[in-house]
Amino acid sequence: MRTSDAASSHPAGQVAFTLGLFVAVYLMVFGAGTAYGLHLLAEDPADSAPAPEGGAGQSSQAMRPLSAAQEGDGHGN
Amino acid sequence: MGIDLPIVWAVIILFAVMMYVVMDGFDLGIGLLFPFVRDRGGRDVMVNTVAPVWDGNETWLVLGGAGLFAAFPAAYSIVLEALSVPIVLMLVGLVFRGVAFEFRFKAPVAARARWDIAFCGGSAVAAFFQGIILEAFLDGLAAPGKDAGGSVPWLSPFPLFTGLGLLVEYGLLGATWLVMKTEGRLQMRFAGISGLLSWAFLGVIAIVSVWTPFAHPRIADRWFSYPNLLWFAPVPLLVGIALRRLRVSLGRAPGAGPFLWTLLLVFLGYSGLGISLWPFVVPPVLTIRDAAGPPQSLGFTLVGALLVIPVILTYTGWSYWVFRGKVRAGEGYH
Numbered sequence: 001m002r003t004s005d006a007a008s009s010h011p012a013g014q015v016a017f018t019l020g021l022f023v024a025v026y027l028m029v030f031g032a033g034t035a036y037g038l039h040l041l042a043e044d045p046a047d048s049a050p051a052p053e054g055g056a057g058q059s060s061q062a063m064r065p066l067s068a069a070q071e072g073d074g075h076g077n
Numbered sequence: 078m079g080i081d082l083p084i085v086w087a088v089i090i091l092f093a094v095m096m097y098v099v100m101d102g103f104d105l106g107i108g109l110l111f112p113f114v115r116d117r118g119g120r121d122v123m124v125n126t127v128a129p130v131w132d133g134n135e136t137w138l139v140l141g142g143a144g145l146f147a148a149f150p151a152a153y154s155i156v157l158e159a160l161s162v163p164i165v166l167m168l169v170g171l172v173f174r175g176v177a178f179e180f181r182f183k184a185p186v187a188a189r190a191r192w193d194i195a196f197c198g199g200s201a202v203a204a205f206f207q208g209i210i211l212e213a214f215l216d217g218l219a220a221p222g223k224d225a226g227g228s229v230p231w232l233s234p235f236p237l238f239t240g241l242g243l244l245v246e247y248g249l250l251g252a253t254w255l256v257m258k259t260e261g262r263l264q265m266r267f268a269g270i271s272g273l274l275s276w277a278f279l280g281v282i283a284i285v286s287v288w289t290p291f292a293h294p295r296i297a298d299r300w301f302s303y304p305n306l307l308w309f310a311p312v313p314l315l316v317g318i319a320l321r322r323l324r325v326s327l328g329r330a331p332g333a334g335p336f337l338w339t340l341l342l343v344f345l346g347y348s349g350l351g352i353s354l355w356p357f358v359v360p361p362v363l364t365i366r367d368a369a370g371p372p373q374s375l376g377f378t379l380v381g382a383l384l385v386i387p388v389i390l391t392y393t394g395w396s397y398w399v400f401r402g403k404v405r406a407g408e409g410y411h
Contacts, residue, residue, distance in 0.1 A: 008154060008157075008158040009158065010158060010161065014161060014162055017162065018161060018162065018165045021165060021166075021169060022165075025169050025172055025173075029172060029173075029176055032176070032180065032184075033176075036180070036183065036184060036185075039185055
């Protein structure tokens with residue numbers, strides 16, 4: 001089977017629209033993520049270090065990558 | 078082998094899509110209900126009722142899509158080609174709502190309102206386009222290689238109406254879920270909203286039930302021919318009973334009752350969809366058998382599916398069990 005036989009007959013306008021949409025969405029989402037990262041970097045660590053709370057067996061536990069940013073143990077985050 | 082592989086795969090995909098509608102339905106519904114709750118504390122509780130389980134819910138969408146690709150490649154190519162724009166728009170909605178789960182808690186305070194809009198808007202866009210996709214699919218897609226004549230099949234009144242109808246359905250699922258998961262004033266608020274939405278949902282069911290046979294003579298034949306009519310006759314009756322029970326259970330100290338009755342309503346609607354679709358995988362051009370891949374690939378992928386599905390069901394059940402009970406203000410996984 002040649003590539004041209006397998007290709008779908010999507011109109012070019014449709015493909016351009018969805019491609020443009022993907023680019024816009026990724027720029028927005030990753031832009032927001034980058035801005036958040038820069039915001040964290042700009043903070044003074046002494047101000048933002050949270051009091052240790054939660055942990056194994058308690059109601060609040062780190063479960064997501066982003067949880068580590070807020071609920072660190074104060075070393076090496 | 079005595080196993081009818083295409084049918085087994087069709088059942089797996091129908092099951093996956095049903096699990097998706099049931100589980101992501103209430104979860105998208107929570108986003109839809111944001112405009113009814115203005116204070117941040119209330120919204121945090123709403124999000125925290127699903128925060129530990131929501132991403133598992135979308136597993137079923139992936140399983141349905143991947144299953145279609147593996148078992149019915151011919152159908153996959155037609156569906157994706159005809160409906161790529163609404164499918165991509167649905168995914169964009171899911172992207173924004175997915176990241177909003179994290180950013181509404183983590184973003185600088187000034188930016189949080191924007192993520193609430195992303196959560197609510199993303200949920201609405203995803204639900205609306207799911208409704209459009211569903212009806213455009215049921216309406217029938219052009220055979221491969223045939224031009225649809227420059228028209229956009231999904232951009233017509235009935236699909237747009239089913240898009241709105243799905244917003245109501247998911248809103249009701251979300252509201253009754255929150256009745257089950259919250260307490261006090263917030264719970265009372267959602268009980269009131271559930272009551273209103275239950276009438277709206279009845280209206281949607283009635284309009285779709287009347288509009289469908291008019292719009293699709295093929296489905297009208299299916300519904301109104303003897304002996305099918307005898308089998309389908311109890312469905313409207315069951316819808317009436319479920320709706321009545323839903324409203325009664327909202328009246329007294331509400332717990333899980335309203336949510337469970339809403340699930341029954343959704344299941345009844347979904348069974349109507351299956352009845353109308355059979356035996357097609359892409360109505361009206363491809364039946365389940367026509368679209369099925371070679372038996373070797375069906376068998377090979379079935380082994381994988383049968384290993385994975387029990388695992389998904391187990392961890393899903395477990396996470397709902399771990400996070401059972403009411404969610405209170407200030408409690409969250411974050």
